[in-house]
Amino acid sequence: MLAHPDALNDDDPVSRLRGFIAHGDYRPGSRLPPERELTDELGVTRSILRKALDALEREGAIWRHVGKGTFVSATEAGLTQPRGSLAELGRQLTPVKMMRARLTIEPAICREAAINASNAALTQMNLAMERAHAVSNWQDYETQDDNFHRAIAEATDNPLLVAQFDQLNQVRRAVALGNVVRRSARPGPDHPSFGEHEVIATAISQRDPHGSYEAMRNHLRSVSARLFGEG
Amino acid sequence: MLAHPDALNDDDPVSRLRGFIAHGDYRPGSRLPPERELTDELGVTRSILRKALDALEREGAIWRHVGKGTFVSATEAGLTQPRGSLAELGRQLTPVKMMRARLTIEPAICREAAINASNAALTQMNLAMERAHAVSNWQDYETQDDNFHRAIAEATDNPLLVAQFDQLNQVRRAVALGNVVRRSARPGPDHPSFGEHEVIATAISQRDPHGSYEAMRNHLRSVSARLFGEG
DNA sequence: TCACTCCAATTGGTTGACCAATTTTTCGGA
DNA sequence: TCCGAAAAATTGGTCAACCAATTGGAGTGA
Numbered sequence: 230m231l232a233h234p235d236a237l238n239d240d241d242p243v244s245r246l247r248g249f250i251a252h253g254d255y256r257p258g259s260r261l262p263p264e265r266e267l268t269d270e271l272g273v274t275r276s277i278l279r280k281a282l283d284a285l286e287r288e289g290a291i292w293r294h295v296g297k298g299t300f301v302s303a304t305e306a307g308l309t310q311p312r313g314s315l316a317e318l319g320r321q322l323t324p325v326k327m328m329r330a331r332l333t334i335e336p337a338i339c340r341e342a343a344i345n346a347s348n349a350a351l352t353q354m355n356l357a358m359e360r361a362h363a364v365s366n367w368q369d370y371e372t373q374d375d376n377f378h379r380a381i382a383e384a385t386d387n388p389l390l391v392a393q394f395d396q397l398n399q400v401r402r403a404v405a406l407g408n409v410v411r412r413s414a415r416p417g418p419d420h421p422s423f424g425e426h427e428v429i430a431t432a433i434s435q436r437d438p439h440g441s442y443e444a445m446r447n448h449l450r451s452v453s454a455r456l457f458g459e460g
Numbered sequence: 461m462l463a464h465p466d467a468l469n470d471d472d473p474v475s476r477l478r479g480f481i482a483h484g485d486y487r488p489g490s491r492l493p494p495e496r497e498l499t500d501e502l503g504v505t506r507s508i509l510r511k512a513l514d515a516l517e518r519e520g521a522i523w524r525h526v527g528k529g530t531f532v533s534a535t536e537a538g539l540t541q542p543r544g545s546l547a548e549l550g551r552q553l554t555p556v557k558m559m560r561a562r563l564t565i566e567p568a569i570c571r572e573a574a575i576n577a578s579n580a581a582l583t584q585m586n587l588a589m590e591r592a593h594a595v596s597n598w599q600d601y602e603t604q605d606d607n608f609h610r611a612i613a614e615a616t617d618n619p620l621l622v623a624q625f626d627q628l629n630q631v632r633r634a635v636a637l638g639n640v641v642r643r644s645a646r647p648g649p650d651h652p653s654f655g656e657h658e659v660i661a662t663a664i665s666q667r668d669p670h671g672s673y674e675a676m677r678n679h680l681r682s683v684s685a686r687l688f689g690e691g
Numbered sequence: 692t693c694a695c696t697c698c699a700a701t702t703g704g705t706t707g708a709c710c711a712a713t714t715t716t717t718c719g720g721a
Numbered sequence: 722t723c724c725g726a727a728a729a730a731t732t733g734g735t736c737a738a739c740c741a742a743t744t745g746g747a748g749t750g751a
Contacts, residue, residue, distance in 0.1 A: 280514060283511055283514060283515070284514070284515075284518055287515055287518075318619055318620060318623060321619070322619060322620055326618050326619075326620065327620065329572065329618060330618055330620040330621050330624070333568045333569060333571070333572045333616075333618075333621060334565065334568060334621075334624060336568075337564045337565060337567075337568040338564060340564070341560065341564045385564075387557050387560060387561055387564075388549055388552070388553060388557075389549060389553055389557065389558065389561040389628070389631055390561050390564060390565075392549060392627065392631075393561070393565060393624055393627060393628065396623065396624060396627055397620070397624065400620055400623075
């Protein structure tokens with residue numbers, strides 16, 4: 230497994246700077262030494278130090294102002310637990326935990342979609358579902374499967390829930406990458422997901438919140454069973 | 461939904477660079493123009509451009525090598541989902557939709573926490589809850605309220621769900637900013653949230669998934685009622 | 692003693708020149 | 722015509738000098 234980018238790497242300036250702040254008793258809101266002093270304490274040149282400060286500032290761990298100095302943010306985000314990128318999260322997350330997260334989030338979004346879906350959103354959703362039937366290889370199927378699930382998120386008519394789904398989905402792609410073994414060149418017409426998708430779409434179209442929730446939950450459990458075995 | 465997140469803050473060099481890559485038909489693995497050309501195309505100095513490239517490299521969206529050039533990563537992480545759009549999302553989202561998103565996500569996370577919480581996580585959660593009682597002003601209360609809800613997300617023992625909560629919470633802070641009017645200097649001992657928090661914590665401690673779900677849902681509906689009126 | 696002004700020191704930000712790794716071109720020899 | 726080494730051009734990385742915002746104290750006058 231890959232170590233975290235700057236957890237174990239003492240030669241990484243960003244991790245050294247994090248360590249300096251974390252172990253230097255700098256409380257939120259307190260001021261750091263000026264850059265020209267930090268260069269001495271950390272033993273790096275100013276340009277290298279500034280690159281590390283840029284990274285921490287972008288994460289929100291510190292804020293700076295000309296003439297004033299550099300200060301530790303009120304929320305210590307990124308100091309005790311450096312906020313890894315989503316790609317990094319995808320690399321660390323086990324497929325089982327990925328699936329548990331999907332089972333937690335997606336049925337809830339699906340229920341909200343059943344409550345808020347406009348007719349236009351329903352059309353979009355059904356379109357994505359039908360396209361999945363016509364694909365000629367697994368890669369295209371994945372794309373259309375993505376589109377179908379995303380169409381459900383958009384049917385909630387809530388940009389924040391769409392953003393939540395996108396975050397979930399981005400990590401999912403990183404986790405799934407290269408882990409899947411297919412037994413055929415393309416999904417057959419009896420692929421279980423096709424039927425499950427239709428149950429979901431029907432429930433949402435009928436504005437049935439509980440039915441939509443259960444349909445999505447069953448679908449994901451079915452996917453889970455195919456991935457990890459029935460257990 | 462935001463059609464072009466990058467178009468909205470043209471002043472952020474990172475967003476502009478993201479937009480340039482996203483709309484410039486650069487496929488994963490392809491090479492970007494050299495820095496000295498990008499400065500012309502984006503109309504920024506090289507140092508500003510390099511700071512933006514540093515940010516994208518740290519996110520894993522690109523990789524660079526001296527003499528070779530700058531390349532788009534195999535996984536397009538950070539290009540379709542620019543981090544900067546969250547602040548914009550917070551500005552556009554109505555408080556009502558914010559609350560609907562919370563009602564969709566947080567009870568689901570709370571149920572998952574009841575299933576997976578370790579004893580250490582429970583301790584952390586209870587600690588955050590007790591701290592909220594001792595605050596002397598509303599700002600500290602908000603902080604401790606944040607901590608309590610985040611402790612629940614961490615109790616799921618699932619980094620992805622924590623990331624989902626963080627995204628939700630980040631937008632919430634942007635939405636809530638400056639919208640709240642308080643009638644007293646600090647939360648009184650009979651503040652409804654105190655009791656509701658305890659119900660939640662108890663349900664999670666007893667590993668009661670359904671009870672935890674309902675407790676969180678009731679809490680959020682109570683907050684919603686205080687914000688928007690009973691309707 | 693207080694208030695105000697001004698100047699020097701401090702501090703983060705920016706710039707242009709230079710450095711080193713890599714690729715491309717050039718050109719002589721077989 | 723082909724090969725290979727050397728030179729030139731390209732490209733990302735680094736550095737030292739300089740810039741501008743801010744602070745704080747010395748100086749001045751009422």
